[in-house]
Amino acid sequence: MKRIYLGEFEELVLLIVAMLEQEAYGVRITHEIIEQTDRSVRLNQVHASLHRLEEKGMIVSKMGDPTPERGGRRKRIFTITAFGRTTLIEMKAVRSHLWNLLPASMKIAGA
Amino acid sequence: MKNNQPVATPPRWATKLLHWYCAPHLLEEVQGDLEEEFEFQVNQIGVTKARLDYIRNVFGFIKPFAIKRKKTPHSNSFKMNMIKHYTTIAWRNVIRQKSFSAINVVGLALGMTCCLFIFLWVQDEKSVDNFHANGKNLYVLYQTTISGGKVNGNYSTPAGLIYQDPTVQNRNEAEAISLSEIKQIAPETEKITTYATGYELP
Numbered sequence: 001m002k003r004i005y006l007g008e009f010e011e012l013v014l015l016i017v018a019m020l021e022q023e024a025y026g027v028r029i030t031h032e033i034i035e036q037t038d039r040s041v042r043l044n045q046v047h048a049s050l051h052r053l054e055e056k057g058m059i060v061s062k063m064g065d066p067t068p069e070r071g072g073r074r075k076r077i078f079t080i081t082a083f084g085r086t087t088l089i090e091m092k093a094v095r096s097h098l099w100n101l102l103p104a105s106m107k108i109a110g111a
Numbered sequence: 112m113k114n115n116q117p118v119a120t121p122p123r124w125a126t127k128l129l130h131w132y133c134a135p136h137l138l139e140e141v142q143g144d145l146e147e148e149f150e151f152q153v154n155q156i157g158v159t160k161a162r163l164d165y166i167r168n169v170f171g172f173i174k175p176f177a178i179k180r181k182k183t184p185h186s187n188s189f190k191m192n193m194i195k196h197y198t199t200i201a202w203r204n205v206i207r208q209k210s211f212s213a214i215n216v217v218g219l220a221l222g223m224t225c226c227l228f229i230f231l232w233v234q235d236e237k238s239v240d241n242f243h244a245n246g247k248n249l250y251v252l253y254q255t256t257i258s259g260g261k262v263n264g265n266y267s268t269p270a271g272l273i274y275q276d277p278t279v280q281n282r283n284e285a286e287a288i289s290l291s292e293i294k295q296i297a298p299e300t301e302k303i304t305t306y307a308t309g310y311e312l313p
Contacts, residue, residue, distance in 0.1 A: 026144035027151070043148055044171035047141065051176045063140070069150065073143030 058084030
């Protein structure tokens with residue numbers, strides 16, 4: 001089996017990209033992470049992570065249309081690839097499998 | 112919403128810094144994101160803090176992924192291919208003309224060996240008597256004697272060295288001085304001593 005390596009933060013970013021569909025770009029992802037997870041994230045961290053994810057082939061990007069805000073500059077819109085989606089599904093499967101193996105006491109505490 | 116300034120702008124120098132280090136193909140999205148974030152933060156925390164946040168963001172982006180320039184498809188591979196080609200052609204020529212190549216290689220090897228030996232020799236020559244602390248001010252007298260039409264040279268300096276003016280034809284009448292009087296010829300001489308050596312080459 002091919003080993004998939006994905007950092008914890010990268011997994012989070014990948015999930016947010018999948019969630020936002022056609023609206024995933026730097027600022028939006030950052031704000032979404034702050035809102036949904038209550039972490040303090042900086043824009044540059046998200047950009048670096050997106051860069052790595054793209055190198056790994058989990059996401060693809062294209063330049064969007066220019067908008068009047070942000071000085072008429074275009075956004076880079078990220079979308080998840082099929083490889084990225086299977087990776088997320090596999091990770092989730094591994095996790096739920098491990099959760100099922102946990103003793104009952106842990107499960108109650110976790111829930 | 113604080114709106115005491117009509118249009119809030121991020122610090123110009125920070126933007127310039129971004130323009131300087133950021134890779135051109137990433138600049139548009141990065142700058143756009145930074146500006147959008149700035150406008151968002153102006154409404155959230157005010158202009159002054161938003162400007163500080165913008166500066167922090169600009170510095171935060173100084174990372175390899177943002178600095179690294181995009182490779183052009185030809186730049187690297189093209190040069191490397193040519194070098195490989197040159198070596199191939201050179202090697203084929205060597206193989207094709209074996210005797211001529213052998214002469215060339217042996218000649219070059221001989222030349223390089225000789226050159227190295229010459230360097231070693233010069234180095235050795237230059238190291239002779241190097242231990243003198245004031246070597247720059249030391250001079251050895253070189254004595255030439257003419258006997259039977261033959262000129263002989265010698266570094267041995269006898270105490271009673273005779274100096275004769277070479278322009279005088281009749282040697283018996285020439286004025287002569289001894290070593291102790293050498294200051295007459297070279298007034299800058301500070302000290303004189305005798306020196307014995309078997310070294311005779313000029």
